Structure formats: structure tokens, C-alpha cells
Amino acid sequence: MSTILLQHDGAIATVTLSHPGKLNAINLAMWEHLSATFAALSLNPDLRCIIVRGAGPNFAAGADIAEFPHIRSTSEQGIRYHQQIIAPALQAIAECQHPTIAAIEGACVGGGLEIACACDLRIAAPSARFGIPINRLGFPLAPGELQGLLQLIGRARTLEILLEGRVFDAAEAKDKGLLQRIADDVHGAAQESAQRIAAGAPLAARLNKILVRRLTPPVAPLNHEELEAAFSFLATHDYHEGVHSFLEKRKPVFTGK
């Protein structure tokens, strides 16, 4: 069954994304679980660092597309799903008062990459693979998910990832600014980083996180009209073609309508 696992080891907590047989694809319940998990972890004063990883040999393979025909078919549903469920989950990770490290093996794509980008640091195995291949699924990245990627790697690399929709390896991810480092023993390297962070003063770490956010140039939130426009794709032929061709394992035919 899909779930979010939580383990404590002294001042270090490990959050594990688990969805067996689906490369840990994050479904609606897991996004909500992730929000609640990080809200609770953030309030725990005894923690000093949180590691986020996937169960088994993958980090996470994105949202669960099989859910889309049921829960994300209208603009209203899209706004609820993305802005009221996924974006708050990513925000709960990004605004967690404790330092966070994504330890990445295998697939780290779509929603999985968004979760990794919401963490403070990212360490990956050489064989990890990255991307947001949604151009073939017929939809753009939702604004609440785009912002973290854009702040991390800038405009050109974000557009390259979204427009081409390629899946790429850890060396390219590091070159694009997505990773702090590549390590053969990714979980050992994440532990080492977490222990180094935990050996520092926790209040200082939390203040550093608060100040880094505060000193990042702000962007005005999208108004209702802009949100409607951002989710207008849900009413298009191409979106439904993208999702259905994916589920039917055939090549999509997009018409721009």
C-alpha cells in the first residue's frame, strides 16, 4: 500500500516515500500525508535534520497519472489538486524549520523531483535519473510546483527540462545545479551530511533557513484569473489525449487544441 514512512534516529528523522510497484509515485493521499508529516516534524524541537528518500531503489516517479481522469479533469479540480494539495505539501517541506536533505536513487521525476527540489540539499547516486516529462502528457507544470524549480536552477534550465521533457542522469542534474553532490553510497553520504548538520547549533540552522527565504526576491501570488489561465489546459483536447495515450501506452497525437 502507498504510504509515507517516518523513522527517528536521535535528532535525525527519515521520511520515506513508499508506493510499491509504482516507483513510489505520489498519489493524493501521499501528498496529504506528506503535508501532515512535515507540519508535525517542523514543530518537533528535538530534531536537527530530516532526510527524505524513497523506499527501495527509487526516489519517486511523479504523481500517480492513473488518478488524473478521476480527480483532475476540470479547471476547478486542477486548482484544488495542485494549489491546495500539492503546493502546500511542497511548501511544508520547504518551510520546515529543520534542515532537509533529499537522498536520491533511481527515478526522481515529476512530483518526485519537485519534492527533492523543496528540500534544502540534494545528494544523488550516479545512476539516479531526473526529469519532468509532462510535455507528452499534455500539461504544463502547475505554478506552485514550478516556483521551487525556477528558484533553484533559473529560467533557461527550467524551460529546457519542461519543453524537451527529457529524462537525464545525475551528472547532467549536477551540472544543471539540481544537486549538491553525487555519491556512490548515497544513503551513507546523506547520513554524513545530516550528522554534520546535527552537530551544529540547531537554532542557528533554523535562523539561516528563515533568513535565506526572507532575502529571496519575492514574487506576487497569482490572482484568481491567472490561476484559471494556468489550469485552462484541463479543458483542452490535448490534455485528455496526453493522459489517455499514457494510460493506453500509445503515442499521443497533439493538435494544439
Added chain:
Amino acid sequence: MSTILLQHDGAIATVTLSHPGKLNAINLAMWEHLSATFAALSLNPDLRCIIVRGAGPNFAAGADIAEFPHIRSTSEQGIRYHQQIIAPALQAIAECQHPTIAAIEGACVGGGLEIACACDLRIAAPSARFGIPINRLGFPLAPGELQGLLQLIGRARTLEILLEGRVFDAAEAKDKGLLQRIADDVHGAAQESAQRIAAGAPLAARLNKILVRRLTPPVAPLNHEELEAAFSFLATHDYHEGVHSFLEKRKPVFTGK
């Protein structure tokens, strides 16, 4: 004769900068032609990707300095030339609703580099060379041209390019964040990227571009006083020394006046 060539191949258009014998230096008429070309291409709903390249073995070698004594000698002329002709042309490229790829061989300097930076993605041949060597010409980069470079590569790299005025190779350009990739067959690689983009849903690509722009932290436009200050160099001895020494192929002598 200098011109902007336009070719259509299905959903992919190719815009070619052509100024034979001048390394495709962009003159006033070409900047205006470029604005009109991209304004029209942006409105064409059948397009999915646009490639920008130079005619022959160069991308473009900057503005046409020979024009400067006639069309850019006073602060008023400078504001008209840069803010009302060049900046709108770069904006027409940057705000084109379709994804854009610069395919770069040979010289990509000055205005040529600005055009490349206004595109979404940049692919270059290993032998391409880059720079904005205007420090020897006695003038700073105009604000409407600086912004694209600054957003792409940040403050330190932008100042390095402008203050040192060096011309550098593709490996250094990639290292500075100017390029997505280096490819021996740059036109083949640009075609491959364009076809991959064109195989995705076009409305999704357009929404991604709109949202990436919308989520980029804004900068207030320069007021009239700031624009006057930005073009105050046109009244200096050093500017005229820079342009005339270039046209006379001699070393400039700058006095700071």
C-alpha cells in the same frame, strides 16, 4: 544585402540572421525586421518551435558599429536606438509564445549574444565564440539588453563579461550557464531538440513559458532620469574615441571623460 530570412518546415520555423561579409552584424533595419518577424511568428497558432541561427558559419557579430556615428550619437538617439528598437526586438523574441532555440556557430558576440540569450534554449558548436567586447568601444550595455543576460547568468558572470570584454569559447560559455549544450553538429542537435519540443503539447509549452516569466521576480522599469543616466555616456569623449578608434582600426585611448 542584410536581411532576416524565414523558413517553415511543418510546425518548426527557422529564423536566419544574414548580413554577408559582416559576420551577420545586426543593423537597425535587421533589428526592426526581427521584431516584426517574431511578432508575426508568435501569432501563428500552427507553430510549435522556432530555431534562430546565422547565415553561413557565424551566428551574429553584434550591432553594426559603422552605423553608430550616424544613428547613435546623442542621448536622445541612444534611448531611441536601444530602448525603442533593440530592446523591443529582444522582447519580441523572449515573449514569443512558441519555444525558441538559438543554434550557434562561429561568432556570437554583442547583439548576437543578446539575441541568443533572448531565446529559451541555446545550443552551440564547440568552435563558437562569445562575448560583449564593448569596453574597448567605450560604452556600457544598454539596460534593455543587460536584463536578459543578467537573468540568465547572474551578476558576477555578467560583470565579468562586460568589465573584461573578453571573447571566450563554447566550453567557457557552457560553464558560465550561457548554453544548454555543446554539439559538434549544432544544427542537427537544434533540429532534434525542436522536434522533441514539437512532439509535446503546444499549449502546455506556451503555458510553461508564460508561467516561468510570471514567476520571475520583477524589476521596476527605469524612469526617464535613470534612462538619461544610462545613456549619458553618449556625450563623453571616451565613447566617441571608442567608436572612432574601432572604425579606424587603432587602439583607443580612454581618459575617463
Added chain:
Amino acid sequence: MSTILLQHDGAIATVTLSHPGKLNAINLAMWEHLSATFAALSLNPDLRCIIVRGAGPNFAAGADIAEFPHIRSTSEQGIRYHQQIIAPALQAIAECQHPTIAAIEGACVGGGLEIACACDLRIAAPSARFGIPINRLGFPLAPGELQGLLQLIGRARTLEILLEGRVFDAAEAKDKGLLQRIADDVHGAAQESAQRIAAGAPLAARLNKILVRRLTPPVAPLNHEELEAAFSFLATHDYHEGVHSFLEKRKPVFTGK
């Protein structure tokens, strides 16, 4: 004795950080001296470039921790020390109208790295080492010092440096975007860059610097309440434990209080 040395060689000035026996650690008097030096240099119309370096084989090893128990023990003192002495010194360097180059050998940590980041360009010897290892000292980076680092290398790399508190080499610093280049003969390379800059038109260089700052997205200054929160760590046990354990050369024991 600790001091800031100043040398003129034509249009190029060299500012040398000197604190013998302390790896050129910057004490209160040096920060004030640095402010005054750059305020005066900025007003000198004959200058075209300024090189900043350390005396002997190090750049600078941070603030002088031995001073902390006396001059930085309360929130009021912290605001005065960081926001009214260090931040203005860094601002005087960053806003100096002339181009600035940091030539870095040996230790470039803490306040030393902040000074380097306030310069326009940074060139380092392969053996130089970088970092802000203050997590073991029990305090966060002050907001006026954080901003320059954040603008230069972005959120993730800034947090990596602060949270892990590692000291790293020039190759990693270059990879993180902290350096323009690495040169075996760092002072020769800095001279070469300075002479190239000085050969360009000085007014153009100054306008480029002004416009790059003007076109950087603004961040609202911290209000009094935010400043109080940023310096609240001075009232914590962990801060005093961090500083005293450093001065007593023992391992700190942080309790999060």
C-alpha cells in the same frame, strides 16, 4: 598589528587585508578601516580597478572570534556590530564605483569569504580554501552578510555552505559559482584582469556596475522586529557555548537552547 594596506599603481589600487598571525582575521577596527578605504577609493576619479588581497599566503580567515565575548554578546551589540559595521563595509565594497577583483590564496572563510563575495570578480589559487564554518560556533549568518552570498550562488548552495559548515577547495568553490577562475599565479591573473579592465572605458565600467545593481530584483530591508529575531541567537546558551568552546579549543555541546 592588524591593518588595511593601500597601494596605488597607476589606475589600479590594491587593498591588502593584514592581521599577522591571525590569518588576516578581520577585527572591528579593520571592518571600519575597510569601509573608510572603499568610500575614499570610490570617490577617486583616476582609478579604474581595485584588487583586494590578503597579506602573505592567506586572503582572510573571518571575523576575529576573540573579540566576540566583549563586543557581540547582546542582541543590541549584534545589530550594531553586524548591521552598522560589517554590512556597511561590505556595501562600501559592493557599491564602489570602480570594478573590484578579489585575488584569493589560502584561507578565505567567514568574513573573508564575505569580502570576496562583495567584489565584482573572484580569482583563486588552486590551494585556496573556502567556507563559513559558523554552525560549530553556534550562530547563523547575519542578514547583511547573507545577501551577497545568496545573490551570487543562490539558495541551495548558500544553505549547503551554512548548514554543513564545511571548508572546501577552489575547484568546489568554482563549481558552486563562487569563482570566475582558478589560476596557479593568482596575483598575476588578477593583475592581468585588472589591466584588461583598466584598458576599457572607465565610465562604461561604472555604468555597467550601476545598471547591474539596478536590474537585480530588490528585497525589502528587514524591519526592526525581523532584525531582533535575526540576532535573537545572542541570548541563547548555544551561542555562548559555541564561542567559548572555540576559544577553549574544545568540541561544543549544543542543546538547542
